[in-house]
Amino acid sequence: MDGRAHAGGPGLRGRFRAxxxxxxxxxxxxxxxxxxxxxxxxxxxxxxxxxxxxxxxRYFANRDALLTDLVVDAYRDLAAACEAATxxxxxxxxxxxxxxxxxxxxxxxxxxxxxxxxxxxxLYGYDAHSEPLVQASQIAMNVAVExxxxxxxxxxxAGGELEAPLAEWAAGRGMPGAAAVxxxxxxxxxxxxxxxxSLEIEGNFASMGLDPTPLYxxxxxxxxxxxxx
Amino acid sequence: MDGRAHAGGPGLRGRFRAxxxxxxxxxxxxxxxxxxxxxxxxxxxxxxxxxxxxxxxRYFANRDALLTDLVVDAYRDLAAACEAATxxxxxxxxxxxxxxxxxxxxxxxxxxxxxxxxxxxxLYGYDAHSEPLVQASQIAMNVAVExxxxxxxxxxxAGGELEAPLAEWAAGRGMPGAAAVxxxxxxxxxxxxxxxxSLEIEGNFASMGLDPTPLYxxxxxxxxxxxxx
Numbered sequence: 470m471d472g473r474a475h476a477g478g479p480g481l482r483g484r485f486r487a488x489x490x491x492x493x494x495x496x497x498x499x500x501x502x503x504x505x506x507x508x509x510x511x512x513x514x515x516x517x518x519x520x521x522x523x524x525x526x527r528y529f530a531n532r533d534a535l536l537t538d539l540v541v542d543a544y545r546d547l548a549a550a551c552e553a554a555t556x557x558x559x560x561x562x563x564x565x566x567x568x569x570x571x572x573x574x575x576x577x578x579x580x581x582x583x584x585x586x587x588x589x590x591x592l593y594g595y596d597a598h599s600e601p602l603v604q605a606s607q608i609a610m611n612v613a614v615e616x617x618x619x620x621x622x623x624x625x626x627a628g629g630e631l632e633a634p635l636a637e638w639a640a641g642r643g644m645p646g647a648a649a650v651x652x653x654x655x656x657x658x659x660x661x662x663x664x665x666x667s668l669e670i671e672g673n674f675a676s677m678g679l680d681p682t683p684l685y686x687x688x689x690x691x692x693x694x695x696x697x698x
Numbered sequence: 699m700d701g702r703a704h705a706g707g708p709g710l711r712g713r714f715r716a717x718x719x720x721x722x723x724x725x726x727x728x729x730x731x732x733x734x735x736x737x738x739x740x741x742x743x744x745x746x747x748x749x750x751x752x753x754x755x756r757y758f759a760n761r762d763a764l765l766t767d768l769v770v771d772a773y774r775d776l777a778a779a780c781e782a783a784t785x786x787x788x789x790x791x792x793x794x795x796x797x798x799x800x801x802x803x804x805x806x807x808x809x810x811x812x813x814x815x816x817x818x819x820x821l822y823g824y825d826a827h828s829e830p831l832v833q834a835s836q837i838a839m840n841v842a843v844e845x846x847x848x849x850x851x852x853x854x855x856a857g858g859e860l861e862a863p864l865a866e867w868a869a870g871r872g873m874p875g876a877a878a879v880x881x882x883x884x885x886x887x888x889x890x891x892x893x894x895x896s897l898e899i900e901g902n903f904a905s906m907g908l909d910p911t912p913l914y915x916x917x918x919x920x921x922x923x924x925x926x927x
Contacts, residue, residue: 677885
């Protein structure tokens with residue numbers, strides 16, 4: 470049933486369904502911004518929209534299904550923001566990497582309540598690694614991989630050696646050495662950005678009176694100028 | 699009242715009070731491990747201990763007060779684990795930094811439900827930057843600063859230039875240049891470890907089939923061999 474709204478020609482019924490789902494998600498996002506994931510409630514959404522609870526459950530089977538849609542949207546929007554910032558493969562690869570980092574940070578600062586949905590279970594017991602979520606997170610990772618490929622092609626990056634356990638991991642996935650180096654560098658980039666962003670959106674640098682901008686820039690410069698582990 | 703248990707000679711009453719508070723915290727930690735911060739409830743603790751709710755409120759004014767004690771304990775225990783791992787200032791400074799990173803990671807993997815209390819509000823609306831929490835987090839940071847001082851004293855680290863905004867930040871706090879370099883490097887170390895640990899304890903590397911050990915090692919080697927931003 471769900472797929473209909475997204476299928477080829479959705480028809481009036483499909484369009485209506487997609488529209489209602491969007492309205493539900495808008496209300497849910499406000500709940501999230503106002504009270505965190507614990508505040509998410511289909512019954513509360515129904516109240517805001519002036520419909521009955523059971524009517525709403527025709528659109529989302531339960532709170533976790535609604536949450537999954539919000540998480541997938543967040544991964545996609547973050548990826549789209551990063552992609553838009555790095556568009557134009559003709560540009561200087563280092564500039565593209567810097568633009569990627571800036572876009573990642575800017576999106577998280579703009580939408581902290583949505584960034585918090587990523588890379589962890591927003592609610593206890595929620596499966597953060599179900600297939601749709603893993604696929605959605607992969608979209609964001611692919612943007613980083615594509616940008617880093619441009620750098621490996623011309624920078625000092627290609628010369629590094631993978632440590633044995635990482636080389637084994639890559640080989641087990643049928644990756645050629647170059648792809649494995651990029652995958653590891655993309656993971657390092659991701660971890661660095663996630664570390665800084667997570668600390669920043671929770672106010673940890675503000676409480677130190679520290680503008681972390683140079684820390685972000687330093688990490689990207691470092692990634693550009695040092696060979697991978 | 700509260701301070702009594704920790705003061706010089708607490709006496710029988712003070713000792714009993716400290717003991718009851720510890721028992722309450724042990725039960726609360728189990729709730730946290732079993733159901734996350736939302737599961738934390740003074741009334742539920744009272745039920746487990748077989749006492750009335752009001753009796754318990756004589757020991758902790760409310761859930762947030764209990765939570766604050768747990769967060770402070772977590773900061774202190776993480777700091778103690780890092781300190782124990784790096785004890786012995788005569789040791790090779792690089793080895794001490796590697797030991798610090800290992801201890802930080804090991805503690806987080808051992809106690810993910812407690813690591814999640816750090817550097818963010820575990821519950822919506824909870825103030826993660828109240829004075830006792832900032833002080834407690836500083837203890838962990840001081841361990842990193844002390845270890846990094848040893849490296850700056852002999853390694854390639856001291857030569858780096860601080861970027862202008864960071865230099866300004868440091869000057870505004872009356873830090874001499876060398877101390878500022880160390881503070882920035884400690885912050886970078888913290889962000890890198892927090893990024894990797896946060897991703898790891900939420901299962902993100904496991905879902906990629908990736909053992910992140912070489913990523914941690916790579917980040918520390920990188921910190922040891924490159925000048926600061």
